Amino acid sequence: MVLQEQYLGGTEEALRGYFEEAEKYQPSVILIDEIDSLVPNRNNDDTTEVDSRVVATLAMLLDGLTGSVVVIGATNRINNIDTNLRRRGRFDKEVAIPVPDADARFDILSRQFKDMSDAHELSNEQIKAIAGKTHGYVGSDLDSLLDESIMKCVNRRLEGDLESKVTDADVEESLTDIVPSAMKELVLEVPKVSWDDIGGQEDVKEQLKEMVELPITAAESFRRLGISAPKGLLLYGPPGCSKTLTAKALASESGLNFLAIKGPEIFNKYVGESEKTIREIFHKARMSAPSIIFIDEIDAIATNRDDDGSGHVSKQVLNTMLNEMDGVEELKGVVIIGATNRPDVIDPALLRPGRLDTRVYVSPPDKEARYQIFEKNTKNYNLQDKESFLKKLSDMTDGFSGSECVFLCRKAGVNAVKEERDCKIVKEEHFLEAFKGIQKNITPEMLEYYRDFESKYAVTV
Numbered sequence: 392m393v394l395q396e397q398y399l400g401g402t403e404e405a406l407r408g409y410f411e412e413a414e415k416y417q418p419s420v421i422l423i424d425e426i427d428s429l430v431p432n433r434n435n436d437d438t439t440e441v442d443s444r445v446v447a448t449l450a451m452l453l454d455g456l457t458g459s460v461v462v463i464g465a466t467n468r469i470n471n472i473d474t475n476l477r478r479r480g481r482f483d484k485e486v487a488i489p490v491p492d493a494d495a496r497f498d499i500l501s502r503q504f505k506d507m508s509d510a511h512e513l514s515n516e517q518i519k520a521i522a523g524k525t526h527g528y529v530g531s532d533l534d535s536l537l538d539e540s541i542m543k544c545v546n547r548r549l550e551g552d553l554e555s556k557v558t559d560a561d562v563e564e565s566l567t568d569i570v571p572s573a574m575k576e577l578v579l580e581v582p583k584v585s586w587d588d589i590g591g592q593e594d595v596k597e598q599l600k601e602m603v604e605l606p607i608t609a610a611e612s613f614r615r616l617g618i619s620a621p622k623g624l625l626l627y628g629p630p631g632c633s634k635t636l637t638a639k640a641l642a643s644e645s646g647l648n649f650l651a652i653k654g655p656e657i658f659n660k661y662v663g664e665s666e667k668t669i670r671e672i673f674h675k676a677r678m679s680a681p682s683i684i685f686i687d688e689i690d691a692i693a694t695n696r697d698d699d700g701s702g703h704v705s706k707q708v709l710n711t712m713l714n715e716m717d718g719v720e721e722l723k724g725v726v727i728i729g730a731t732n733r734p735d736v737i738d739p740a741l742l743r744p745g746r747l748d749t750r751v752y753v754s755p756p757d758k759e760a761r762y763q764i765f766e767k768n769t770k771n772y773n774l775q776d777k778e779s780f781l782k783k784l785s786d787m788t789d790g791f792s793g794s795e796c797v798f799l800c801r802k803a804g805v806n807a808v809k810e811e812r813d814c815k816i817v818k819e820e821h822f823l824e825a826f827k828g829i830q831k832n833i834t835p836e837m838l839e840y841y842r843d844f845e846s847k848y849a850v851t852v
Contacts (some may be wrong), residue, residue: 400444402429402441402445402448403444403445403448406445406448406449406452407448407452409421410452410456410460413460414456414457414458414460417458417459417460418458418459418460419459419460419461420460420461420462420463421460421461421462421463422463422464422465423462423463423464423465424465425465425466426464426465426466426472427466427467427468427469427471427472429445429449430442430445430446430449430472430473430476431471431472431473432470432471432472432473432474433446433473433475434474434663446473446475446476449476450475450476450481453476453480453481453482454480454481462482464482469485470667470670470671470674489678490527490528490529490571490572490678490679491528491529491530493522493523494522496522496525496528496533497518497519497522499530499533500518500521500522500533500537501515501518503533503534503537504518504537507541507557510541510544510556510557511556511557511558512556512557512558512559513557513558513559513562517559521559521562521563521566523646524566524646525566525571526571526646526647526648526679526680526681526682527571527572527648527678527679527682528569528571528572529571529572531572532569532571532572535569536562536565536566536569537562539565539568539569540557540561540562540564540565541557541561543557543561543564543565544556544557544558544561571648571679583643584636584639584640584643585640585643585644586640586644588636588640588767589633589636589637589640589793590633590756590760590761590762590763590764590767590793590796591756591757591759591760591761591763591764592633592637592753592754592756592760595637595751595752595753596637596640598749598751599624599637599641599751600641600644600645602621602624602726602749603621603641603645603647603683603726604641604644604645606618606620606621607645607646607647607681620726621726621748621749622716622722622725622726622727622745622746622748623716623726623727623728623729623746623747623748623749624726624727624728624729624747624748624749624750624751625689625728625729625730625731625734625737625742625747625749625750625751626638626728626729626730626731626751626753627730627731627732627734627750627751627752627753627841627844628732628752628753628754628755628841629732629754629755629792629832629833629837629838629841630732630792630794630832630833631792631793631794631795631832632753632754632755632756632792632793632794633753633756633793633794634687634730634753635685635687635730636793637753638651638683638685638728638730639651639685641683641728642683642685645681647681647682647683647726648676648679648680648681648682648683649682649683649685650672650675650676650679650682650683650684650685651685651687652672652684652685652686652687653686653687653688653691654686654687654688654689654690654691654692654693655688655691657669657691657692657708658691658692658704658708665692665704665707665708665711666707666708666711669708669711669712669715670711670715672684673715673722673725676722676725677722677723677724677725680723680724680725681724681725681726682724682725682726683725683726683727683728684725684726684727684728685728685729685730686727686728686729686730687730688730688731688732689729689730689731689737690731690732690733690734690736690737692705692708692709692712693709693712693729693737693738693741694709694736694737694738695736695737695738695739696709696738696740709738709740709741712741713740713741713746716745716746717745717746727746727747729741729747734750734841734844735840735843735844750845752841752845754841755790755791755792755793755833755838756791756792756793756796758785758786758789759785760793761784761785761788761791761796762781762782762785764793764796764797765781765784765785765796765800766781768796768797768800768801769781769800769817772800772803772804772807772816772817773815773816773817774816774817774819775816775818775819780819780822784799784822787826788826790831790833791829791831791833792831792832792833795829795831795832798829799822799825799826799829802825802828802829803817803821803822803824803825804817804821805825806821806824806825807821
């Protein structure tokens with residue numbers, strides 16, 4: 392039904408007309424699709440007087456229903472519906488239709504490929520692997536995925552390969568073109584970062600693999616033994632030491648969906664909007680599980696509530712996040728990762744068991760890690776006596792963060808180009824010149840600060 396009329400009072404009149412027709416021809420069903428756009432939550436600042444009248448009209452019509460008439464509303468934004476309509480006697484029965492899990496996706500894909508059995512080359516195992524990679528995909532997304540794959544096959548046929556069929560490679564390539572419906576309306580990153588992109592930090596990598604990848608790859612064993620997968624972890628350490636890169640690599644290597652937000656960006660000038668953003672993020676993560684919620688600079692939204700500087704909005708945001716982590720709706724298949732340079736200002740409630748109870752210190756790169764960083768970032772520099780020079784450079788940069796090592800390489804490259812526009816080689820003197828302009832940000836006092844925190848909250852992995 393189309394309900395939103397242009398003239399004043401038209402929507403209310405249309406609603407009354409539909410209800411009269413339904414009562415006249417009962418038993419009947421009234422289906423209101425996208426009901427959130429018709430009756431938005433009046434607690435939001437952007438609602439109008441017209442919205443209030445429509446909400447009141449629909450509430451009155453629901454209260455006055457008699458006989459065999461059922462009213463069904465459909466929405467993908469349930470928190471945007473006015474709470475007055477979600478009371479007993481109105482829309483009091485709520486049925487969640489979740490995103491298909493891996494088994495359901497396999498069933499959908501199997502049926503789709505069965506209908507075109509003569510036009511594809513995929514085995515059952517390959518279809519099952521695709522089902523495992525399509526977290527957050529609903530049926531229409533899987534249809535789109537198949538359409539994209541078929542188009543790749545059609546293009547080959549147009550180019551002369553008349554015997555071409557849809558292949559596993561076609562589907563793999565098409566995966567990058569389809570954004571899962573469950574992930575729309577929020578920033579979704581598909582990190583293309585591997586563990587090899589991070590120099591050193593082997594202990595950190597192993598800890599994260601054990602915490603996040605193991606419950607996925609050994610899910611049956613976890614269920615059999617009754618082991619709960621960890622819910623969250625806190626990455627802390629000096630600035631520029633690959634905390635964000637580490638979280639991205641974890642998501643990429645484990646095949647999880649990745650929702651990335653920055654703590655300071657959560658805050659909104661409108662009352663209640665910050666808390667609404669938190670609820671939406673957790674809802675999307677549940678819908679697209681298995682997934683990672685990565686909150687960079689988490690200290691901005693999780694400041695200790697006992698501190699004088701913690702404002703009312705900050706406390707409300709933190710309370711909302713704690714409710715989402717502990718709430719009635721289980722966080723199944725969702726891992727929360729927070730990253731911070733200031734772990735001591737985080738509210739202790741967030742660090743309790745069942746929340747961010749695993750704390751991982753991401754330290755500055757050691758000599759071996761710095762060598763790996765330099766090796767990766769100078770692969771096109773044609774350095775003379777490369778191994779010897781990079782060892783020397785690793786010795787010179789004791790106490791540098793990973794980002795400072797990367798900046799040193801970039802600056803040396805710029806120096807080489809400034810000297811000779813068509814340069815093919817970056818020389819040692821270019822690095823030495825760049826080295827003079829870099830000031831270390833990590834101080835002994837800073838490292839002592841992290842040691843103190845580590846002694847207070849022992850790492851649990």
